[in-house]
Amino acid sequence: MRFYEFESRRIVERAGIPVTRYGFCTTSEEAREAAAEIGGPVVIKSQVLTGGRMKAGGVKFADSPGEAADHAAAILELEINGHVPRGVLVDPKAEVAQEYYAGVIWDGTAKRPMMLFSDLGGIDIEEVAESHPDHVGRGHLSSLLPISDFQAKQVIADTGVTGSELARATPILARLARMMRDCDMTLAEINPLARLEDGSFVALDAHMEMENEAMPRQKALLDELGIGPDDTREPYEPSEFERNVTAIDAADHRGVIQGRDHGFAGNLGLVIGAGGGSLTLTDAVRSQGGRPANYTEIGGNPSVSKACGLAKEVLRKDGVEKIAVMMSIVSNTRVDIVARGVIKACLELGKDPAETIAIFRIPGAWEEEGFRILERYGVEYCDRSVSMWEAAGRAVAKIQGPGHPAAAEVRDGEAAG
């Protein structure tokens, strides 16, 4: 879960890292008051969970509280990459002598957190790593042993930073590293970390992401920030289809179903599973010219009503003409139960299963029972001797009509077989 900048600032502050005296505001009037309290020139920043704020006009400078209020009013109305701002941050315009980067991320290969530091701050760290590799210091951390300041010192010193700057930056990076580990962050970045004219260091912007799986045990921190369990911060607003599938899944503990349709807009509904199988099948449909209407995952042996509910939601989607019911070989999920569920969905919506289900390809546990049911309703099915690729191709051929290349390939395959 990604935090807003104002939350990230608070997290950084809690960790004992100095920040400027900022104000989070949701109205232009609050922004005026915050600017008056800060005194002097301020910067007003849109609070959105997306990059490119500056370019989009989401960051503006003001010399007076009145100007701050005007900018805040404009920024609060400004959507950036489809995101409506949660508020604005009013920050003193700092007298910066130099900008640095301090970050801690996971290194999946080393399976350890890794500290990153650069004396070229304010820009994307990946860019710096490419253009000035000698200006990026790196150091891995243990997950079991305490984090010592010297580890941070080494990373910073590797970039050539020395003198009082090294002494002042060291505890900041070490504290960031401890916070990252303790608070289950997947990413903890301060960029820029600024050295002010008086030699002190402050975090001017921060970006934090917490691992979703760890949110229950980080409840105290989330409560403190006022983040409730419903505040999931998906990269986009869930659609009606997605909300309905989530509700069906939550209503019945048997099995797990998931559904997505963000970025999909085709005519072939997919009732597919499980994790890897769904990825494989979605690719197979698209590679053969099919247009999936959605993405789903079925797993953990769902009940008939759950499978039925999922299939109904897929069938109800705009533009869906047929569904393809496909999985890799199952050992836990029962073929007959999914078969019953999808047939029930067709019947309850007044559709003929034989016409509506383009293909049923789920081999594995209880397949004989499942295939008998499908046969009774005239639904085309296949076992493991038909690959996932071929099953997807048959579904595409059916929905695109006989003139489609995928249909020709299926015919060729049948002729050859």
Next chain:
Amino acid sequence: MSILLSEDFTFIVQGITGREAVNLTRECLDYGSKVVGGVTPGRKGREVHGVPVFDTVEQAVDAVGFVPNGAVVTVPPAFTKDAVFEAIEAGIELIVIVTERIPRRDVAEMVELAGMRGARIIGPNCLGVIVPEVCKMGGIGGPARDAAKAYQPGPVGVMSRSGGMTTEISSSLTAAGLGVSTAVSIGGDAIIGSAYAELMPLFESDAQTEAIVIYTEPGGRMEAQLAEWVTDNQSRLPIVAFMAGRFMDDEEMKGMSFGHAGTIVEGKEDTATEKIARLEGAGIQVVERIDEIPDAVKGKLGVAA
């Protein structure tokens, strides 16, 4: 031969009284695996399909009279780290973690302790390991009868980030008359105990294994690491890779994960396109269609398709 497991391999099941663990235990016993004990705190004295249940791993070790070779851990995410630490400290050397949704800090701690004690972790979020007709450790392949149908002995080592696809691919290798030496469901999370490159040395020194098939997904650097390993070590084993989730390269899918927690495209290195290029750069054949795998392996082995 095989990797990880062998004829006389013994293991315990931690969390054995859970619903899934009970099924898994029966499947493994039916397959001929030597499940010598189970652990669920507070359930000492019970039996699960004839397997004695203990409160602690230490009790299980004392009762059987030796340290079992392995442990399958299937306990809720909040308790997994403790269970794995318990197994490692008891001297168990191969730990399969079935549990999903474990925060990566916990996984990193388990992996680090395992490294200090000379233990190996497979998973989390995996179905385990199978050596056809020899031993099955975990739910991989399902009931013994189904596992036998999908997994027959042969020259191909299989590693997969998806548990279900491990069986799908192995089944196609079996149907093509090739068969499997050892299949490992390595897990779908961002951080796992044993990635492809970390299992390659084992396959490399296994006489039965003549080729490798991997199932891969977007997200992470595991494929790049494999490509580097293959190049650096001049591997004798031809590798065929299948990359699922190509659709995730679309701009609209950025920042979303599909299928497994580990599949999230954040940077350029995470994309399917980038991974395919890296694998191919190391001489690894990447097939686009899942049904091309058996013929690609036959091609590598010089067997007529």
